[in-house]
Amino acid sequence: QVQLEESGGGLVQAGDSLKLSCAASGRTASWPSRGWFRQAPGKGREFVAAISGTGDNTGYADSVKGRFIISRDNAKNMVYLQMNSLKPEDTAVYYCAAAPLRVATARKEHYNYWGQGTQVTVSS
Numbered sequence: 001q002v003q004l005e006e007s008g009g010g011l012v013q014a015g016d017s018l019k020l021s022c023a024a025s026g027r028t029a030s031w032p033s034r035g036w037f038r039q040a041p042g043k044g045r046e047f048v049a050a051i052s053g054t055g056d057n058t059g060y061a062d063s064v065k066g067r068f069i070i071s072r073d074n075a076k077n078m079v080y081l082q083m084n085s086l087k088p089e090d091t092a093v094y095y096c097a098a099a100p101l102r103v104a105t106a107r108k109e110h111y112n113y114w115g116q117g118t119q120v121t122v123s124s
Contacts, residue, residue: 009118022096
């Protein structure tokens, strides 16, 4: 099993930046791929960003491309999401997830483990 815990969410104004962190524990070597997803009120959970096990490959949703950066520190079992130029439409609960793959994947069904989420609220 893998345990994931997100942190770093909060209330910010449009145009501000925020950095989310995801701490992993357990059998992390068997679930190396990581992703960030988000869910706004009344909407489904959507893909935000993904990173491969080694960190050399990343992918982003079109809505965040150029504004968000996903990274990881495998020595610390951490994954990060740097969010810049935040918009009110970025408001959502952000989830970290782990998949048993080496590559980055945007497909929600590939992810077996999820964190509890952290709230990000962007005011206009």
